[in-house]
Amino acid sequence: MGSLNLLRVVTIPLLLGSLLGSTAFAQSPTYGVGRTPTAEQIRRMDISIGPTGEELPPGRGTAKEGAQVYVQKACIGCHGAAGIGGLAPILQSKQGADVPVWKKERILPLRAPHATIVWDFINRGMPVGLEGTLTPDEVYSLTAYLLFLNKVIPEDLVLDKQSLPKVRMPIGDEFGKPHHFKLNAPRLEGYPY
Amino acid sequence: MDSERKNSRRELLKAGAALAGGITLGTGGKAQAQHDHPMTPGSENASPMIHGSKEQIEYGQRSKYVTSVRVQHPIGGRPSPDVFGKVFHVATPLQDSVGVITPSSLHYIATTRGSFLPDIDPKQHTLTIHGLVDRPLTLTMDELKRFPSVTRLHFIECAGNRHNGKQKNVQDTHGMTSCSEWTGVLLSTLLKECGLKGSAKWFVAEGAEEVKGASSIPIEKAMDDCIIAYGMNGEPLRPQQGFPVRIMVPGFEGIYHTKFLRRIKIVDRFYMNYNEFGHLRPEDKELALGEQIGPKSVITYPSGTQQLPGPGFYEISGLAWSGGGAIRTVEISTDGGKKWNRAEFKNTPQRMAHVRFAYQWKWDGTETQIMSRCTDEIGQRQPTREQIANWWKVPFERDYRVPGLDNSVMPWKIARDGSVTNGLA
Numbered sequence: 001m002g003s004l005n006l007l008r009v010v011t012i013p014l015l016l017g018s019l020l021g022s023t024a025f026a027q028s029p030t031y032g033v034g035r036t037p038t039a040e041q042i043r044r045m046d047i048s049i050g051p052t053g054e055e056l057p058p059g060r061g062t063a064k065e066g067a068q069v070y071v072q073k074a075c076i077g078c079h080g081a082a083g084i085g086g087l088a089p090i091l092q093s094k095q096g097a098d099v100p101v102w103k104k105e106r107i108l109p110l111r112a113p114h115a116t117i118v119w120d121f122i123n124r125g126m127p128v129g130l131e132g133t134l135t136p137d138e139v140y141s142l143t144a145y146l147l148f149l150n151k152v153i154p155e156d157l158v159l160d161k162q163s164l165p166k167v168r169m170p171i172g173d174e175f176g177k178p179h180h181f182k183l184n185a186p187r188l189e190g191y192p193y
Numbered sequence: 194m195d196s197e198r199k200n201s202r203r204e205l206l207k208a209g210a211a212l213a214g215g216i217t218l219g220t221g222g223k224a225q226a227q228h229d230h231p232m233t234p235g236s237e238n239a240s241p242m243i244h245g246s247k248e249q250i251e252y253g254q255r256s257k258y259v260t261s262v263r264v265q266h267p268i269g270g271r272p273s274p275d276v277f278g279k280v281f282h283v284a285t286p287l288q289d290s291v292g293v294i295t296p297s298s299l300h301y302i303a304t305t306r307g308s309f310l311p312d313i314d315p316k317q318h319t320l321t322i323h324g325l326v327d328r329p330l331t332l333t334m335d336e337l338k339r340f341p342s343v344t345r346l347h348f349i350e351c352a353g354n355r356h357n358g359k360q361k362n363v364q365d366t367h368g369m370t371s372c373s374e375w376t377g378v379l380l381s382t383l384l385k386e387c388g389l390k391g392s393a394k395w396f397v398a399e400g401a402e403e404v405k406g407a408s409s410i411p412i413e414k415a416m417d418d419c420i421i422a423y424g425m426n427g428e429p430l431r432p433q434q435g436f437p438v439r440i441m442v443p444g445f446e447g448i449y450h451t452k453f454l455r456r457i458k459i460v461d462r463f464y465m466n467y468n469e470f471g472h473l474r475p476e477d478k479e480l481a482l483g484e485q486i487g488p489k490s491v492i493t494y495p496s497g498t499q500q501l502p503g504p505g506f507y508e509i510s511g512l513a514w515s516g517g518g519a520i521r522t523v524e525i526s527t528d529g530g531k532k533w534n535r536a537e538f539k540n541t542p543q544r545m546a547h548v549r550f551a552y553q554w555k556w557d558g559t560e561t562q563i564m565s566r567c568t569d570e571i572g573q574r575q576p577t578r579e580q581i582a583n584w585w586k587v588p589f590e591r592d593y594r595v596p597g598l599d600n601s602v603m604p605w606k607i608a609r610d611g612s613v614t615n616g617l618a
Binding site for chain 1: 306321323328329330331332333336339340385386387388397399403404405407409411413414417455456458460462463464465466467469470473474475476477478479480481482484485487488516517518571572573574575576580581584597600
């Protein structure tokens with residue numbers, strides 16, 4: 001019965017659509033509940049930054065500017081001077097340059113496979129209690145500062161929408177890739193457990 | 194009319210007060226009365242009476258003699274709440290559990306980082322689906338509830354649910370799993386409403402808490418069994434479980450079940466969010482064992498720190514679950530893993546849900562170890578820690594760390610005095 005009703009709901013708009021010579025009706029939703037957000041509304045809420053950085057907003061920043069923001073925004077209070085010695089997670093590796101990245105501390109601006117994740121996390125989750133108050137320039141600057149502290153980028157590199165996704169992270173390609181998920185299949189092929 | 198009603202109500206209250214006083218008097222004079230005029234045997238009240246309060250009547254409370262509570266996880270870890278009132282990880286008291294439903298007030302809690310819980314007005318909250326769809330969709334909570342719904346039993350387990358020899362009881366070893374009845378709309382229903390584009394491969398689910406935690410999940414999972422859930426155990430979600438709406442990703446580790454869900458973005462590639470950064474591993478293999486929960490079971494009675502009064506009959510009882518589907522079999526060993534016996538199910542096993550198992554046992558009073566293992570409907574078997582080490586071709590040591598999520602067998606040791614302790618200790 002349910003599927004018959006469903007059929008009716010779908011076919012009538014389909015017929016109407018073809019009568020009116022329009023294809024818009026052919027894509028009509030089944031239930032028609034809810035509203036369509038505008039492109040601007042979506043842009044304002046979409047804070048997911050993918051590895052290519054296409055969602056990044058305009059703006060720019062350097063490590064030098066980031067060092068100032070780091071103090072101004074009181075990052076220093078929790079993470080310590082230059083990312084060391086605070087109560088919050090450390091942000092600068094204490095290990096030497098010759099130590100492989102997997103042997104170093106788990107530090108986001110060091111181990112992340114994409115620099116965009118650093119930007120994304122600072123933007124959505126920092127500073128604690130004042131999340132969402134940083135401007136894009138401040139987020140670019142802080143990202144540059146933390147990447148510079150971990151010797152990932154030079155001090156004078158300007159980070160923006162174009163340059164940030166191109167930053168080569170120390171981990172390179174040496175990390176496990178998400179496998180192709182299969183429904184109703186074991187977690188790992190050949191693994192009996 | 195109104196004043197009449199008020200008056201009669203006042204009379205009623207007066208009568209009630211008199212009645213309450215009368216009962217008190219009656220109780221006080223009981224001993225005396227018994228002496229003079231013996232009461233009919235058996236008609237006396239064996240227990241004190243609970244005087245109903247508004248709170249108890251409106252939203253019931255458990256007996257004051259039931260004191261089981263959640264505790265911080267891991268023991269010695271960050272307290273919840275911390276000094277600022279932030280919530281971190283707390284575990285379910287499985288040692289006291291019966292059946293398969295975890296009471297909502299005892300469901301384990303985990304937060305991406307210590308977090309305040311957002312106090313969301315459901316009238317203001319919306320869920321938006323956008324990205325690779327023909328028609329982006331924003332729904333109020335009332336609109337979400339207009340879609341056809343499903344009600345299903347599902348467990349959620351935290352990736353941190355690992356057991357080791359230092360833990361004392363099953364709350365410490367396994368308390369970061371819980372099972373509830375969830376009600377909501379299949380994500381596939383909503384994605385069909387939006388019209389999924391052919392290039393859609395992953396989706397990002399994002400919450401409205403401080404850190405706005407987001408996870409990337411394969412689109413195949415979305416179209417299979419993900420639920421946009423607003424109901425839990427017959428009522429709206431609790432704030433600690435993501436009120437007013439969360440996503441259920443059945444069988445995936447807890448962090449994927451984004452709470453306070455506000456946005457779903459359909460994308461064409463894996464988006465490594467901060468949550469995924471936490472999953473980062475050097476090897477593909479270990480990563481693969483860190484997404485979907487493996488077949489897992491544990492005996493909850495008798496379990497660590499419990500005490501058997503002496504030799505005799507016991508119904509061994511526990512929980513089994515798997516991210517791979519429904520549990521097919523559970524076996525119990527009462528001799529340290531030499532002989533395995535088929536356990537019975539106390540409820541019908543369901544996909545990605547706890548099932549309660551039991552095994553009838555006569556303890557002869559000798560020292561032994563009891564343990565359970567399970568298989569799921571796609572043939573995955575719960576291993577011992579030694580079996581896992583063998584598969585990875587690494588030497589098995591006492592403090593061996595299981596790669597990926599820990600679904601290894603948990604032994605409980607029963608001493609001759611009936612005390613139950615951690616068999617890994």
